[in-house]
Amino acid sequence: MIGIVQAVSRFAIPVFIIFISAIGFYRKVPVYEAFIEGAKEGLTTVVRILPYLTAMLTAIGVFRSSGAMELLIQLVSPLTELAGIPAELLPLAFMRPLSGSASIGILAEMLRTYGADSFIGRTASTMMGSTETTLYTAGIYLGSVGIKDTRYILAAGLFADFMGFAASVVVCSILFGS
Amino acid sequence: MINIIWLVLLAGGFIVAFFTGQTEQTTQAAFDSAKYAVELGLNLTGIYCLWLGLMRVAEKAGLIRVFSRKIAPLLRLLFPDLPSGSPAVGAMSMNIIANILGLGNAATPLGLKAMGELQKLNPDKRSPSDAMCLFLVINTASLQIIPTTVIALRSAAGSADPSEIVSSTLAATLCSLLSGVTAALILKRFYRRREGRI
Numbered sequence: 001m002i003g004i005v006q007a008v009s010r011f012a013i014p015v016f017i018i019f020i021s022a023i024g025f026y027r028k029v030p031v032y033e034a035f036i037e038g039a040k041e042g043l044t045t046v047v048r049i050l051p052y053l054t055a056m057l058t059a060i061g062v063f064r065s066s067g068a069m070e071l072l073i074q075l076v077s078p079l080t081e082l083a084g085i086p087a088e089l090l091p092l093a094f095m096r097p098l099s100g101s102a103s104i105g106i107l108a109e110m111l112r113t114y115g116a117d118s119f120i121g122r123t124a125s126t127m128m129g130s131t132e133t134t135l136y137t138a139g140i141y142l143g144s145v146g147i148k149d150t151r152y153i154l155a156a157g158l159f160a161d162f163m164g165f166a167a168s169v170v171v172c173s174i175l176f177g178s
Numbered sequence: 179m180i181n182i183i184w185l186v187l188l189a190g191g192f193i194v195a196f197f198t199g200q201t202e203q204t205t206q207a208a209f210d211s212a213k214y215a216v217e218l219g220l221n222l223t224g225i226y227c228l229w230l231g232l233m234r235v236a237e238k239a240g241l242i243r244v245f246s247r248k249i250a251p252l253l254r255l256l257f258p259d260l261p262s263g264s265p266a267v268g269a270m271s272m273n274i275i276a277n278i279l280g281l282g283n284a285a286t287p288l289g290l291k292a293m294g295e296l297q298k299l300n301p302d303k304r305s306p307s308d309a310m311c312l313f314l315v316i317n318t319a320s321l322q323i324i325p326t327t328v329i330a331l332r333s334a335a336g337s338a339d340p341s342e343i344v345s346s347t348l349a350a351t352l353c354s355l356l357s358g359v360t361a362a363l364i365l366k367r368f369y370r371r372r373e374g375r376i
Contacts, residue, residue, distance in 0.1 A: 066194040067194055125325075152362065
């Protein structure tokens with residue numbers, strides 16, 4: 001079972017790349033030109049998220065270096081341990097539904113502090129990849145049709161986020177060990 | 179909300195630093211972090227260019243259109259109230275496929291188009307229909323098969339195997355998506371009763 005799972009991780013990207021370029025070629029897309037055109041967007045994307053990265057990395061760096069993070073973790077860890085979630089993951093869990101760019105900053109800081117291949121690093125990566133910026137998406141989509149009432153969207157969306165976080169912890173402890 | 183969080187992290191951090199006597203290290207950490215942000219940005223640029231380039235090839239090859247035909251029947255199951263052949267179903271399936279492929283820039287306009295079509299069918303223009311609610315809940319789950327941003331960040335952080343989280347992410351996504359859809363379907367009945375729609 002775990003062998004299959006690891007194979008999925010290992011082959012997903014190569015298969016995806018072969019698949020896309022083969023279909024593109026088959027459908028007579030000028031693959032090289034199309035790639036260049038898209039790659040230019042990579043530059044603008046980085047320029048766009050750089051201010052967010054700086055803001056979040058600095059704020060979290062200060063919060064951690066001052067000892068405030070440790071204080072917070074000690075404060076809430078009895079609660080989070082009940083749910084089996086390491087308290088170190090909380091900053092990301094709070095930021096994820098609010099802002100995509102800010103949570104990229106938080107994840108980057110966590111990967112740097114705990115290491116990308118640590119349990120915290122892997123679980124944080126999984127949390128980030130398995131959920132969306134719920135509040136932002138709901139705001140934009142509803143705003144586009146001029147609706148302010150959210151009915152049960154936030155309740156269901158945030159519940160889904162919470163379940164995604166919990167599942168990330170469980171799946172990562174099974175796959176990578178804690 | 180995000181203003182308050184940021185302020186608490188930054189100002190709260192410095193205030194705690196006064197008490198713990200870490201003021202100097204904390205000031206240094208602020209500058210270090212800002213410097214690291216730019217280094218990280220540079221490290222991310224190449225990987226972003228690679229992915230966004232590939233994604234443009236996928237988009238030009240018409241992958242969104244090809245796949246969206248396959249999932250339209252599934253959407254009809256989830257949205258039984260919508261008239262068959264409604265342009266809303268088409269726009270929704272294209273949006274979902276774009277999300278699965280990680281084509282964020284293509285997904286948003288398609289999603290907004292779907293919302294516009296759903297609003298045309300919505301009897302109460304000030305309140306989202308059940309179809310809109312369910313569509314939004316699906317959209318707030320991350321459907322992306324390959325979490326490219328996370329892989330880029332892991333690779334920039336020096337991971338030995340940046341893509342090893344693909345399978346765990348897939349499992350967690352599925353759990354989050356199923357929870358969201360189930361919650362929406364249950365809450366729909368509850369809200370209909372409360373609002374006297376039935």
